[in-house]
Amino acid sequence: MGCGASQEAPPELPQQEYFKPAPNGVGSMPPRAADDRSLVVMTSKDTITVVTSPSLVRSAPSQLAEEVHVSVNEEAADKPKTGEEGAFELPEGEFEDGMLGISGLLIGQVFPQEEDSIQALRTTLALEEHFCDEDFPADNSTIFFSERTDADIEWKRPFELVDEPQLFIDGASRRDVVQGCLGDCWFLSSCAAVARKPKLIERVVPPDQALFGDGYTGLVVCRFWRFGEWVTVCIDDRLPTKDGVLIFARSAEPSEFWVALVEKAYAKLHGTFEALEGGQSMDAMVDLTGGLAERYEMEDIENLKKLYAHLLKSSRNGAFITCSRKGDWRNATKADKHGLVEGHAYTVSGVARIKHEDLGTVNMIRVRNPWASGDEWNGDWADSDERWSGVPEEQRTRLGISSLSDGEFWMSYDDFCEQFEEVSVCTIGPDFDNDGTVDHVGQVKAIKGEWIPGQTAGGSRNDFEKFATNPQFLLTVEEPDDDDDDGCNVLIGVMQEHRRSNRHMGVKMLQIAFFLYKTDDPNKRLPLSHFYYNYEDGTSGTYINFREVLSREDLVPGHYVIIPATFLPESPGYFMVRVYSPKPFQLKKLPE
Template structure:
């Protein structure tokens, strides 16, 4: 049975606290443990078959192969493809080891080409102690990827889709080598299928290979220091790629007259500054993941410009082969490519000071329709409901021109299959917090944002997996608001803040309950007390107690608005029942009645629209007015559990959830040591089954 959603979230948070999900201690993708599986298979002398990514049409996906081709597909292990001893890795790894197959994933293979330059990162992604033959072989392989804030270990079997014994997708130039095809299969499993790898940007895979810093440089208006930045990136452990201008109506064929492929991803494999006669020329070396097809303009393999450089430079740089790799000038690169993507394990390449150490803060959260999906800043009434993050920049900034903070916002779809993921236009806005607002607890309201101007923001909202901005923030306190373009767009996101200076960051939604445990106050009005007791005696049994059914009749007769379900009344009795007999005596009823009347007054006060229900904004205000400040995550959960399908909250549901929130917090306070609660299994079951 799958884990309960809330339980899964709690376990994930705890695992992260204890170091799970790091590159050295990755999480298990789909709960598959490589070492346990391997021990079992070797003991049983069996070959692995992965039922979570089965060797059939479901794993190929839709739209990649014609029905006639699908009928010919055979899933074969390397030893059955080759009919002799296959190799996992043969004579090291190189970008020239492989070529693209029948899935449009040049973006992934361009990143794979970049990966081959970084041996330490390659060993992290591709554990080298794996083999296609021998006593340790059991048809089981594993690879590691960074996925939305954590590293995962992905297990696969080695059955590959083939037609006429030839792999359909990524294939090695040397048919005896299989690491490219197996790595591609593991990534296809993460995406949902091979077809789900169609179309993308190299930045997506580069990020999943490093888990580090991503920067996209638009080449339509390049910075004067572009070459310096590229050289710093080249010296660091970074991946670089670029993409050509997409195909237009006037473009015919797969290639342009200059040899480039429109809308195609290329790997940056080298940078070189040469002396051409008396002029310095900045050259970029690029590689086509097809493994063939090259640029034929200036500085291409057969360009006469190579005769203008020294023999030494020419022999060192130039290789005349149709291997997909070529040189071109930085100016031509900016002319024919749309952007350069840079991704590194650390943000070292951003800084000209090699001794600089960047600090990282990472937060996972969700935009949820009706509660925390407030849209862009032009939606003045709802923008403030977006998640908010406070950041305090300490230290000294050398000048107003020094960029000291990089903010990354990545959206994560809830869909299992990548092709079904709906990407929204996303971005973030940063506001400075003045001294008088620094002590404010909880979210800043709409009035704060209407009276403050942003000090930084994404240049434009983008419909992409990730947006980043490199910013200058002077010492002080700020609030960062990640948002979608429109309200009520539900998605998960990951916010990462890299800082040169010492910073303190935290979520601003109000994780702690502010004095939520309230003691029943003595009613000063004797008439109110007498009315309450008269009502209680009217409905109580001969023992002067009310059970859930009697309570339902009582509430229905007095609250006017609708009625409480019998389950809601049972829950109320359980929450207030101190004797555990399933009934409320006059004192317990008095405490319940006091709370019910209080929440009824709060409901009426906060129902400014006078619809008889609370919108999600009104709900948050109502809880705050009741003395309870809650996090966005808890608010989202409460709406799912207690709200109507419209996203609004009725009086009955508001009273039920407020009682539960207040009571459960009191139980925690009574049982905890100040931080945690420890329960035996029987205690846990006793508590959870009767609250």
Template sequence: MIQEGPRCRHKVPLLGSSKLRIIESRMPLTEVVEEPSVFKPQDDAEKHCRCYKGAAGADGHTHLVDDIESVSLQKSTYYSRVSSEYTQNRIVKGGLKIPKKGFRTLRDECLKAKKLYEDPEFPPNDYSIAFNGVTRRSYVWKRPHEVIENPRFFIDGATRFDIQQGELGDCWLLAAVSNLTLNPQLFHVVVPRDQGFVEFYAGIFHFKFWQYGKWQEVVVDDMLPTYNNQLVFMHSKTKNEFWCALLEKAYAKVYGGYEALRGGNINESMVDLTGGVVEMIDLRNPPPRLFSLLWKAYRRGALIGCAIEPDRPEVQTESILPNGLIMRHAYSITRVTMVDIQSLGPKVQEQKIITPLIKPHLQNALAIMNKTLSGVASTAGVTSNLLGMFHLPQSLVSLTNWNLSMAFPEGKAELIRLHNPWGNETEWKGSWSDKSPEWATITEEEKKRLGLTFDDDGEFWMSFQDFVKNFTTVEVCDVTPEVFDHNSFDEENGNENQVDQVQKRWQMMIYEGAWASHHSAGGCRNFINTFASNPQYSVQLEDPDVDDDDDLCTIVVSLMQKNVRQLKRYGVDYVPIGFTIYKLPPDMQPEQKLDTEFFKYNPSIAKVPFFLNSREVTTRFRFPPGTYVIIPSTFEPEMTGEFLLRIFTEAKRK
């Protein structure tokens, strides 16, 4: 039934070795488009359900229509830098147990006993690194003071430049942590301040992660795996700073070991660090006013990640393109802004560019450009007497100003700042990259405002146009879905509409459930005879906005699989999940369970674009007021597991 198909337009960024199964919904119900290369329905009615529309057609008869979830497979999207060949099969007894005692109690006991804490739940052995206890090399677990003198938890606070990736393939986590450092208030929810290596040091540290609706405290000791007296996994750029390494260890403990972090979705780590909701943007089919949306998300402190998914699945993992970008790799967006473009005179520009910009980095390129510059220069209005070798900088400046004026006729450039968690010289090489001529058109005041540096630290700028052209996916994680509420944002002034913010807030409903075999694991709408056995949740929508004219209600539905990564060592993997939404007829009560006959004669009002083997799928809808039934399901019947359903609706502020 499931076969290799063409690429889908929408994907969830995945960092890991498992296949990304993208199961595409076909909408609307009345439109049937045959896609034999993607999905070949079987003759069995269980696999290719057929149903009648409730209303009769012009000829007075009901018409047979198909309501099929079509299937395609896509290779894993993007990965982390190091793909260690760890074995993936090991069955161990027991699982992660939450400590009965909290951090302060355990620390006080250790201080009183004058001993350093040893975590019984996450022992310093190879089974905490690899599922089968077989590692690539012989690691030695050491405490920070055994690795270096004068260890510190923080040195001058925490910044995105502290983070250095080690031998573990978890750049999906690093990218989210990099973004988290930009929000100090939220950062110190995850990384509490009340710990360190000076006062009350007892070899014990604690962190907090959002896990399926609750914030969970995770306590660890400070023993870290080393090789040749060097930390082997995430670490700080400053040798005696250890918040990065200990944060990663605590996160590994949550999911049962370091190997459990090898490969994952950036949306997983963003949700675990914020408790927020992630909405994905396909840059190959971007929404309107995308720059304003990203600008607003940045201003609200949302975590934003992005990636490049190749058109061909055979593209090598994390291959570096000629422009410096990396395929199948997680980046974090650390700033969204606009800058003023100025056309300065050639003499002023020559002085600004040659020292220290052009002279050490572009002089060789200028000689090559001299051969082809004449034709372009005539178009730009640059006279031929400027093309001598001694005047090439002026020519380049004139061309740069002309090109920028063509690209940004209003004199403002929309810029995106990105961070590569590798933290090295692997950066974008195009326009607005480090030391590119475009920066000569920015005033010193603007440079100071941007905090502009040209270090080999993995951080770089791109124009918004280049960003959309090169990247394929953006994921925005906000504590509430307000980032995507276009009505509350003043695009012209870049300010949130205070009136809307006062009148409206988001109300969240959380439901925990499970797909149980032979009971509530009915599969998607393709399996009409079992679909009604899935859990069903009703929600009443009322239009809270008094100012809008469309009389529609916004609802954001997020479905999350629970405890799958924790079971990764047992070979458990994410199954394709999604949800379908039906509008409840006026003659039915909200508590009344919809049966098979209802689904045969009533089309859904909406559904997820794809069934995905991702931890979480989130979709936004706009519906008229009324009662709606949400049916979360796996793609096929008898796919079991626990889930968390979050429903965000607009509500009036009382």
């Protein structure tokens, strides 16, 4: 075998049994390794030695560099169920217009300034006329994507429900959020998490919007971060009720309506209220903040103590944290014997270490059920548990220990790991070293791209020839970190387009991943031969149909190629590459 590509291409691996469930069962992430791989070395005696390794093979011995053939057998996994999927599963289709719920009028297509376009919309209303959203009408088509109907629903505006309604009363708080009969705890637990920083919620729902009296028009503006930009969603303030009571999300304060209205705006963005049943908390937190969210599986964490340290520092530094419960989602309408709801998303509202007179130091987690009811943990360290008597009163006061039946409770971290299956952490900026602190960002860059069948939709490395056609992006790391002699911390993410195709169909989420290869030639794409003889220097892991996949890398200065890929070839889709680093870097698309 000479230099470069072999004249005879390696045999194509059979592409079968592609889609496999997450190996740890429903609700578990796949392992970190990106594939089953082997290093095949042909010796001078023509014997074959196969070394199986789940770790990255950076390079081969110099005398064998021309004789190393990379062999991979890549697999993909489906994202886990969230626990509150509805009785009717939303059908998936190909991406279409991508603008569902987002008025082109309000993102600069007609007016150069958003505020001008919103004001123009309001001024078209006659005196005493209230805005009615024709794109999201007050009828069953807004609530259901399935064929279900409900004749008992009445749509009412806030001023028809209470006197002097307000968007916010004394600002936003996690305690405001109360879930209704819709299975969108993943979204509402995220709202409660982000509410720890009211200014962020007010960016999503600007507070200077009247719900009655002077300046009231019935039009409400919300903003969400979608695929790299903040977009505006306009709705009217008509809300579904029964017997004069809101049937979906509401605030604990009857005269406060930000929770109900932001849920309606998010439902419009998804097509219907019903489409919000079942989702990923990490996606909701990103939509509410524009930040970066990562998911940690309890069963996949080798050292849960390290995870606790990460949660503790993240909480102290203002990160937003949610968690979801193990169990059968079909039982999600009631609490179990522990007072917890199976297949349900919660907000992590506090992380603390306490001192007990007999037990010593105990790692604790405070959890909030978005039901905001008396369904609370009743095990060790429950609100009325006698163990609290061994904790100094000053510390109990600081932790806000109470016996309120409000759905919020403390529990030990050991019990938390036993009862919950995953925890998601969202930061406004990158946390390169995973220490819970948002690090200084020297640069943030993003480039959008597309997988085009027959051109750039090459799929996985199960077929190297096709894989080599995927889009390639050059990342040039210019200098190491100040406290690192050799490497620079870089956070890389690939996000697939996630807006809806139409009201009754969701965009099919592709199994995606990305790979990072070092290159000596920054002016050219990596050729096919490179993949035959080199393993990657970094990867996001197993292909999975998450909206965004991330990886932290410690890279020595030099040139690298990022290759976003779908698992199956010829899969059309749009994507965005996001790169964050505390030091200067360059990012550009390599010519095809």
